[in-house]
Amino acid sequence: MKTLQSVTLSLAFSSALLLISGAANAANEWGIEGEEKARFQAKVVDIACELTGNCPDNCGDGKRQLGLLRDDGTLLLVMKNFDTFAGGVNDLIGFCGKQVEVDGLLITTLHMPVFAVQFKRAPEGKWSRANQFSKDWSAANGQKAAQWFRNDPTVIETIKAKGVFGVPGLEPEAE
């Protein structure tokens, strides 16, 4: 089992390499068992729509999980982007119903295949890092997003109400 710290270190190292090389379109390994670098083109779809036919406008305007529908008909669940603790919807919603080229990690786990998008672009367009969540969070909250998960108002309110363990009144032992 890989630790988050090792993944974070790997991410930081890879990011540094990217900045040096300027090759902002190559997926970074995260050291997760079953991961495989993958770059491909696919159509961005609302997964609930794809499964049920219940299809709001614009793939749900960022409120629905998105998938990548590949040319062979395979539907791939996008679970993660380049930001810490964030999904890929903010990065892909602009491509709803359109083709996108993605670069990231296709991870085959014991439970399901998932995709972590690290870079994206319109076909033949310019690559950009898949970190739209932190950009949007920063713009909405007026602060840097490096520790967004500790500073987010919803997180703060939820943890304040229920504690870090999710059980009101149950607190970590003081050291």
Add this chain to the structure above:
Amino acid sequence: MIKSILGAFAAVMIALSSASPVAAAPQRISVTGEIIDTWCYVTEIMYALGTAHHQCAVWCAVGGIPVSILGEDGNVYVVLRLEEEDTNVANPTVIQIQTHQVTVDGDFYERDGVKYLFVTQVKDDQGVVNLNHEDYGIQPFGE
């Protein structure tokens, strides 16, 4: 006459093929299990169950990562609907029941190796019952 009928038929077929995806019939199932953060659990990047991982599960849900139910059968069911709420990215209701032990009825779909669940009814919510923080601490970071 036959040409016009065939033409109309072709037009209908073209219209149908460009409309919303054709939905397959779901299977109605009942699932009992823990509400989990899908990413941390399925990738095993850290211990990702119970009170030890509750805070991180909230972070990930707020961050828009899909939420699932880890069923007693060992299956991971990605939740795409919760009763009347059909949004599934940072859904406020789902955030509030992270780590809870629940029993739900729902419409089940399986596609390309992923199990999806559209919850029609939460039949039981026992709250957080998997008290494992003394064994695993706070995942990750220890605080």
